Amino acid sequence: MRKIKETIIEKLILASGLASIFFVVLIFLFLIKEGLAVFQSVTPGAFLFGKSWYPISEPAQLGILPLILGSLLVTLGAAVISIPIGVGAAIYIAEIAPARIKDILKSGIELLAAIPSVVLGFIGMVTLVPLVKSLFHLPTGLTALSGSIMLAFMAMPTIVSIAEDALYSIPKNYKEGALALGATHWQAIWRVMLPAASSGILAAIMLGIGRVIGETMAVMMITGNAAVIPQSILVPVRTLTATIAAEMGEAVVGSEHYFALFAVGIVLFVISFGINVTADLFLHEKQSK
Amino acid sequence: MFKQIMIPLVSLALASSCYAAKNKNSSSIQIKGSDTMVNLVQSWAEKYMEKNPSDFIAVTGGGSGTGLSSLISGTCDIAMSSRNIKEKEIALAKPKGIVPFELQVGLDGLAVVVNPSNPVDKLTLGQLSGIFTGKIGNWKEVGGHDLEIVLLSREVNSGTHVYFKEHVIRKNDPANKDEFSPKALMLSSSQAIADEVASNPGAIGYYGMGYISLKHKPVSIAANEKSEYAAPIIENVLNGKYPISRPLFLYTKGEPSGPVKKFVDFALSKEGQEIVLATDFVPVSK
Numbered sequence: 157m158r159k160i161k162e163t164i165i166e167k168l169i170l171a172s173g174l175a176s177i178f179f180v181v182l183i184f185l186f187l188i189k190e191g192l193a194v195f196q197s198v199t200p201g202a203f204l205f206g207k208s209w210y211p212i213s214e215p216a217q218l219g220i221l222p223l224i225l226g227s228l229l230v231t232l233g234a235a236v237i238s239i240p241i242g243v244g245a246a247i248y249i250a251e252i253a254p255a256r257i258k259d260i261l262k263s264g265i266e267l268l269a270a271i272p273s274v275v276l277g278f279i280g281m282v283t284l285v286p287l288v289k290s291l292f293h294l295p296t297g298l299t300a301l302s303g304s305i306m307l308a309f310m311a312m313p314t315i316v317s318i319a320e321d322a323l324y325s326i327p328k329n330y331k332e333g334a335l336a337l338g339a340t341h342w343q344a345i346w347r348v349m350l351p352a353a354s355s356g357i358l359a360a361i362m363l364g365i366g367r368v369i370g371e372t373m374a375v376m377m378i379t380g381n382a383a384v385i386p387q388s389i390l391v392p393v394r395t396l397t398a399t400i401a402a403e404m405g406e407a408v409v410g411s412e413h414y415f416a417l418f419a420v421g422i423v424l425f426v427i428s429f430g431i432n433v434t435a436d437l438f439l440h441e442k443q444s445k
Numbered sequence: 446m447f448k449q450i451m452i453p454l455v456s457l458a459l460a461s462s463c464y465a466a467k468n469k470n471s472s473s474i475q476i477k478g479s480d481t482m483v484n485l486v487q488s489w490a491e492k493y494m495e496k497n498p499s500d501f502i503a504v505t506g507g508g509s510g511t512g513l514s515s516l517i518s519g520t521c522d523i524a525m526s527s528r529n530i531k532e533k534e535i536a537l538a539k540p541k542g543i544v545p546f547e548l549q550v551g552l553d554g555l556a557v558v559v560n561p562s563n564p565v566d567k568l569t570l571g572q573l574s575g576i577f578t579g580k581i582g583n584w585k586e587v588g589g590h591d592l593e594i595v596l597l598s599r600e601v602n603s604g605t606h607v608y609f610k611e612h613v614i615r616k617n618d619p620a621n622k623d624e625f626s627p628k629a630l631m632l633s634s635s636q637a638i639a640d641e642v643a644s645n646p647g648a649i650g651y652y653g654m655g656y657i658s659l660k661h662k663p664v665s666i667a668a669n670e671k672s673e674y675a676a677p678i679i680e681n682v683l684n685g686k687y688p689i690s691r692p693l694f695l696y697t698k699g700e701p702s703g704p705v706k707k708f709v710d711f712a713l714s715k716e717g718q719e720i721v722l723a724t725d726f727v728p729v730s731k
């Protein structure tokens with residue numbers, strides 16, 4: 157009887173495990189099926205490198221270069237802001253902070269992760285956007301920079317908690333050895349701990365960036381959504397995610413615009429898949445050491 | 446394994462059959478579409494449900510395109526639209542056995558608004574087209590301060606966006622292929638445009654007349670240099686002096702019948718048309 161129970165539970169768990177892979181494959185097949193249809197009306201080159209996005213004009217202009225660049229610019233900005241702060245916070249929490257402060261900081265960061273993105277977007281819209289506008293004397297504060305700052309807040313919890321784990325899981329004797337050889341605390345962190353945890357920290361960064369590039373609601377609210385090729389970080393941009401979210405409702409099922417949005421989805425899928433695979437590679441490198 | 450799959454399936458089947466049954470017995474009408482019309486149709490629905498407590502009407506926005514595409518895919522009974530249905534949409538509806546039926550239920554004057562600190566208070570359609578295509582980039586070119594113009598537009602799922610493009614940017618000329626400047630900020634709601642205009646001295650945006658408030662200054666508009674400038678007020682829309690006004694439509698699947706007919710009849714009744722006026726739109730003159 158017990159054995160039967162064991163087997164059933166085992167099979168159930170196996171089924172749940174397979175289900176998640178099955179769903180990913182189904183989602184990808186569906187994306188491909190719907191997305192590739194757009195290439196009947198536009199060549200892949202014109203789609204990826206076209207500079208104008210006017211999906212509802214006659215004839216429609218479906219060039220997503222401004223959207224790709226918009227997404228990349230916002231993500232890059234968020235990375236530049238969140239990586240130093242996030243890794244710094246992780247080092248402080250793992251190595252320097254006294255136990256009490258460590259607990260407070262850790263729960264604080266978990267709280268940050270719990271804020272829904274639409275709330276962050278809303279807060280950004282009423283506080284950050286006017287600030288960016290007056291600080292840089294811009295015609296409008298709805299810019300890539302505002303998006304980057306807000307998204308940095310979203311990437312930070314992921315980066316801090318995974319990087320902190322990576323630092324924490326380094327064998328104690330690494331640090332003790334460094335200190336015994338006469339290194340200062342900072343030298344031990346910089347020369348020994350960080351290199352030892354580097355693959356875990358890189359994975360943390362990649363996962364943080366993965367979250368940023370897929371984020372939709374907050375960027376849609378604060379980046380202005382103008383489909384123009386950005387010349388600087390102080391101009392409005394339109395991201396891939398915001399385009400899908402804003403336009404999917406309009407697109408009539410089976411129309412060129414509808415297929416184009418699915419193709420945008422494929423591009424997004426490929427980008428985040430690439431980021432996750434890279435993160436995975438770093439994590440595995442750490443394990444094989 | 447079997448249990449794991451069957452439980453959600455059975456509950457899903459039950460849920461959907463309940464839903465279908467509910468749909469059949471008491472009449473429930475799903476209305477979807479133009480954000481501009483949501484307030485108006487919601488007011489109609491409330492008044493209507495007060496009179497017919499057994500009927501239930503759900504009104505959701507999303508944009509004219511959203512409404513029409515739901516009508517075509519069968520997920521709503523009435524689509525609200527602030528633009529005419531496109532040939533393409535009729536063609537897509539045909540294979541599904543749906544013939545969209547058009548009813549004009551009101552008129553809407555589209556207001557072009559600027560920040561109250563902006564000295565510009567009148568523009569011609571030509572100037573507006575120049576501003577929104579990006580050919581005019583600074584307020585001093587149209588008599589204002591030396592300040593960069595910040596263009597605010599609705600997203601492409603908005604009937605207001607399409608109407609503005611066809612009637613202002615392209616000046617009603619089907620051969621004209623001008624587009625919104627790619628620099629235009631695409632905001633997801635009329636309220637977002639209203640908020641940005643209120644706080645940004647360089648901004649210019651457009652929305653339905655119902656949104657005008659003291660925090661924004663509506664611009665008087667003339668069809669060309671020679672014609673009279675008209676302010677966006679109901680009187681000017683009715684007598685045709687105001688050049689950018691548009692019809693508001695309800696679309697139904699085929700000629701309306703049953704509860705849908707009852708509702709659209711109410712919308713077109715005297716009482717319904719008074720609600721049109723009360724929500725800052727213009728009734729269809731009879």
